[in-house]
Amino acid sequence: MKIDAIVFDLDGTLLNDKKEISRENRVALEELRQAGIKIILATGRNDVYVKGIVAELGGIEAIISCNGASIRRSYTDEIIYSQFLDKASVLEIANHCFTGKFDFTASVYGAMYCVEYSRRVNIFHEYNQQMPKAYRVPVKVMQSAQELAQQDVLKMFIWQMAGREQSVFLEAFHAxxxxxxxxxxxxxDVSHAETSKGKAIAIFAERYNIPLHRIAAFGDYNNDISMFETVGYSVAMxxxxxxxxxxxxxxxxxxxEAGVAWGIKEYLE
Incomplete structure (x- = not known):
């Protein structure tokens, strides 16, 4: 089969549970590069939280981050697409989270915002301890919803909200x-209504004249389904x-089990 590009989710897909890229997966990516196949990363992470991985791997064509709210061309660092949450929604959602004392973060270009009482923020501190200074994630503490609403927010992430609280949230913001x-x-993950990994892939493909039926995607979680519905070949972990x-x-x-490498060899060669 003819494949021009392959899109990889990160957590639970290209990365193992230790947040590492196996030797087998590295070899598989290098073979793709040598064959002239474009490699694209598509993740729910903020793209500043991906740059260390991109530098480590090399040869990545583009980073689709925040579930499709941003597309950055890796070789030139050019941002070719952005979709921000509208500021009214940011203000209302942040107020809801502050009032309920929910642990939430917000992704903006170049930084992560968190609440003062956040436990989720520890994953960024742990990541930063392992990374050279140039690839660390700047973490900023927000004191109010109004402060966050002044930023261009790509995605908000609400962590460990109980089932009933999720239902209340979805009802409150369904419109x-x-x-x-x-x-x-x-x-x-809360993003603009028009945001998805699938839409971002379509935007990238149109810009670089790549037929969607000649793109493959690997993923493992619900936010990857839109990719599967967009590309010609989809591989679930x-x-x-x-x-x-x-x-x-x-x-x-x-x-x-290096499922990315196995899937490439088994299904896409």
Missing amino acids: AAITVVSSENGGM GNASDKVKTHATYVTKTNN
């Missing part, structure tokens, strides 16, 4: 210009949920 997806267990697997063309091994 807002937002989309809510899950990129990990226990988390809700073995650790993906049954729901995600039903949307995929193929199912590979788990992220802890």
